[in-house]
Amino acid sequence: MKKIKIFEYDCMLFFLTQGFSLISLNIYTKNVKTDAYLIPIIGTIIGIIPLLLFTKIKEKNSKLNINSLNIKIFGKIFGNIINTIFIILAFIIGAYIFFILTNFISVEYLYKTPLNFISFAFALPTIYILTKNISIISRSIVILIFIEIILFITSSLGLFGQINTHELFPIFQNNISEFFKTVFLHVSFILTPLFFLNIFSKNEIQNSKNLKKHTIIAYLIGNIVFFLTIFFNISILGIELIEVYQYPEYEVLKFANIAGFINNLEPALAIYWMINLFSFIVICFYYSKKSILQITKFKNTNKFNIFFSCTVLIICLLSNNIFKQFSITNLFIVISFIFICIIFFLWIIKNSN
Amino acid sequence: MKILKKIIVLFIIFMLTGCFDYKELNNLAIITKMAIDKNGDEFEVSFSIENTKSNTESNIIYTAAGKSISEAINNIQLTLPKKIYTGHLSIIIINEELAKNNLNQLINYLIKSKEYSQNFYLALSKDKSSKETINEISNLETKLSKNILSDINNEITFSDFLKTLIKPGIDPVLPVITIKDNTIDVSSTLALFNNYKLVAFSNENQSKGINLIYNKTKEMIIPIKSDNKNIATIKLSNINTKTKIKNNTIININIKENYTIKEINYEIKKQTINEIKNKTKNEIKKLIQEGIEISKNNDIDIFGFGNMIYKNNASYFNKIKDTWGTEFKKINPNIKINLITDDNLQQTTIKENNNS
Numbered sequence: 001m002k003k004i005k006i007f008e009y010d011c012m013l014f015f016l017t018q019g020f021s022l023i024s025l026n027i028y029t030k031n032v033k034t035d036a037y038l039i040p041i042i043g044t045i046i047g048i049i050p051l052l053l054f055t056k057i058k059e060k061n062s063k064l065n066i067n068s069l070n071i072k073i074f075g076k077i078f079g080n081i082i083n084t085i086f087i088i089l090a091f092i093i094g095a096y097i098f099f100i101l102t103n104f105i106s107v108e109y110l111y112k113t114p115l116n117f118i119s120f121a122f123a124l125p126t127i128y129i130l131t132k133n134i135s136i137i138s139r140s141i142v143i144l145i146f147i148e149i150i151l152f153i154t155s156s157l158g159l160f161g162q163i164n165t166h167e168l169f170p171i172f173q174n175n176i177s178e179f180f181k182t183v184f185l186h187v188s189f190i191l192t193p194l195f196f197l198n199i200f201s202k203n204e205i206q207n208s209k210n211l212k213k214h215t216i217i218a219y220l221i222g223n224i225v226f227f228l229t230i231f232f233n234i235s236i237l238g239i240e241l242i243e244v245y246q247y248p249e250y251e252v253l254k255f256a257n258i259a260g261f262i263n264n265l266e267p268a269l270a271i272y273w274m275i276n277l278f279s280f281i282v283i284c285f286y287y288s289k290k291s292i293l294q295i296t297k298f299k300n301t302n303k304f305n306i307f308f309s310c311t312v313l314i315i316c317l318l319s320n321n322i323f324k325q326f327s328i329t330n331l332f333i334v335i336s337f338i339f340i341c342i343i344f345f346l347w348i349i350k351n352s353n
Numbered sequence: 354m355k356i357l358k359k360i361i362v363l364f365i366i367f368m369l370t371g372c373f374d375y376k377e378l379n380n381l382a383i384i385t386k387m388a389i390d391k392n393g394d395e396f397e398v399s400f401s402i403e404n405t406k407s408n409t410e411s412n413i414i415y416t417a418a419g420k421s422i423s424e425a426i427n428n429i430q431l432t433l434p435k436k437i438y439t440g441h442l443s444i445i446i447i448n449e450e451l452a453k454n455n456l457n458q459l460i461n462y463l464i465k466s467k468e469y470s471q472n473f474y475l476a477l478s479k480d481k482s483s484k485e486t487i488n489e490i491s492n493l494e495t496k497l498s499k500n501i502l503s504d505i506n507n508e509i510t511f512s513d514f515l516k517t518l519i520k521p522g523i524d525p526v527l528p529v530i531t532i533k534d535n536t537i538d539v540s541s542t543l544a545l546f547n548n549y550k551l552v553a554f555s556n557e558n559q560s561k562g563i564n565l566i567y568n569k570t571k572e573m574i575i576p577i578k579s580d581n582k583n584i585a586t587i588k589l590s591n592i593n594t595k596t597k598i599k600n601n602t603i604i605n606i607n608i609k610e611n612y613t614i615k616e617i618n619y620e621i622k623k624q625t626i627n628e629i630k631n632k633t634k635n636e637i638k639k640l641i642q643e644g645i646e647i648s649k650n651n652d653i654d655i656f657g658f659g660n661m662i663y664k665n666n667a668s669y670f671n672k673i674k675d676t677w678g679t680e681f682k683k684i685n686p687n688i689k690i691n692l693i694t695d696d697n698l699q700q701t702t703i704k705e706n707n708n709s
Contacts, residue, residue: 111467254472309357
């Protein structure tokens with residue numbers, strides 16, 4: 001059994017918290033206007049309870065990953081049905097984020113290039129990395145996190161001087177129920193992808209003694225970055241301009257200015273979003289790959305890799321056509337999160353029995 | 354599996370070379386200024402293109418007309434041997450007719466066009482067409498080797514303009530470029546808008562007042578008349594304006610500035626300094642009130658007092674939002690001016706004391 005390092009696990013957790021950050025700003029500002037920057041603060045506090053619950057179950061069943069645990073608790077038939085649902089969920093979320101990635105590149109960089117061509121270009125490295133084993137994937141993610149840190153710090157330094165606190169008001173002008181609905185949506189955006197990390201049992205992580213501590217720290221860092229993204233956007237662009245642009249996260253980078261002479265950095269700094277989404281997609285598809293292998297007990301890995309690569313390629317190419325017409329609603333993510341919570345709840349009941 | 358890997362690597366080689374859809378710098382027409390005129394039913398777009406050959410004039414103007422802005426730009430492209438590149442665009446100048454009737458169309462076009470950086474400046478050309486204006490600017494810049502646009506006092510980028518257009522309780526302004534007898538005036542007039550329509554132009558004093566409230570003026574010269582013959586010229590520097598709101602309706606404008614007597618044609622005494630100081634304060638107040646007056650006369654809030662009320666108490670502003678034009682007229686901001694003596698003036702005083 002190949003093990004991953006705890007730091008690699010933390011990096012994966014960080015990327016999973018960022019998956020929906022590129023689309024969440026528009027959704028939050030549409031729902032709660034200026035209060036959008038308060039959503040990650042409240043959401044982080046509320047979200048820590050289910051996160052601790054997830055970690056506790058993982059620690060209790062240290063030898064079993066999610067698929068084995070489902071089979072153990074719900075039996076072979078029901079367990080496999082639930083596992084299949086989770087695999088489909090991982091494919092749908094992965095494909096949706098892939099669509100967001102290609103659409104983002106198409107809108108902001110390659111507006112004259114066909115979307116399918118961009119999809120194909122990004123599907124190839126995704127497929128290639130998925131043919132490798134987990135130690136290579138996790139090491140790649142660690143390299144990406146260092147690039148990510150440099151880009152985020154550069155963006156923050158460039159944007160810090162442009163903050164206009166006047167734009168952060170008025171607050172609490174919306175319906176309180178709308179505010180908490182959006183908080184719940186944020187919790188779903190953060191915690192639904194984190195569920196895919198359960199593909200690693202506790203024993204598959206090196207030095208997993210401090211797993212709870214590491215999980216909480218990575219979760220908090222992910223949420224702080226999420227908050228800062230929304231904070232910079234609202235305080236610099238203002239909610240009126242945010243509503244005008246499709247990707248305000250890219251537009252705000254046009255204001256980045258370091259020491260008065262380093263500017264026009266947005267094409268380079270926006271690579272941050274591409275790394276975020278790419279890593280997220282890889283983890284989602286890896287979850288599906290490992291789960292299918294575990295359920296089907298496929299022995300010929302080469303043949304399986306070809307089959308899985310073709311599936312991912314088809315999904316990636318179809319994602320543009322499907323999600324252009326049927327965009328995933330927020331409700332889908334919320335329902336997925338509720339479904340995950342129900343499964344966890346049933347685990348707890350069955351475990352206590 | 355090895356064959357699959359080879360195929361993938363082969364594809365990556367072709368994709369990552371950068372040869373696909375490449376553009377050489379020599380094949381790009383780099384646009385630095387753009388002028389858009391609305392004449393009757395047609396839009397006339399002019400581009401000032403940076404000339405890459407050093408032995409001829411630095412800018413060349415290309416013009417074409419069309420039923421829409423996109424069509425006019427496309428028509429320019431048909432006459433140009435190079436590909437239009439707007440990534441280095443520094444300013445778009447529009448004419449009065451466009452500002453009165455088709456601003457909405459221009460904004461819509463610019464938001465949707467990803468080729469534009471959105472950090473370029475916007476200005477309005479008065480009396481002459483914007484095509485003539487960029488032509489004059491290009492000629493003068495070649496002669497003087499100077500960027501004339503850096504003289505614009507109230508420079509407004511496209512994103513700033515867009516913000517003021519869509520925010521509640523604030524109306525936008527644009528700097529006006531006027532050309533008279535081969536001189537370009539970029540700071541004495543401002544164009545005032547109500548939503549997407551040009552409604553008025555401010556005169557020099559009103560523009561000074563508006564820029565003071567905007568905190569865009571950093572230095573200013575004010576002549577103070579003591580009587581019919583005697584004039585003292587005051588230089589104001591480090592001007593800093595802060596506008597604050599209190600109890601939803603009280604607007605306080607606090608101006609802090611250094612002042613120096615630059616020139617004086619009469620004998621200075623201790624009491625005359627106070628007199629000059631008071632007269633300077635009154636003169637600044639007068640400028641600000643003139644700026645506010647033109648805004649009130651046109652039922653528009655170019656200072657964003659309404660937006661300040663909205664930020665402070667949104668529910669209160671939402672109640673008066675529809676009648677804000679008339680509510681705004683009732684607002685009389687408290688203007689507080691704090692003049693700080695410069696060393697220069699103290700020296701004058703010391704000299705005067707020594708003499709007496």
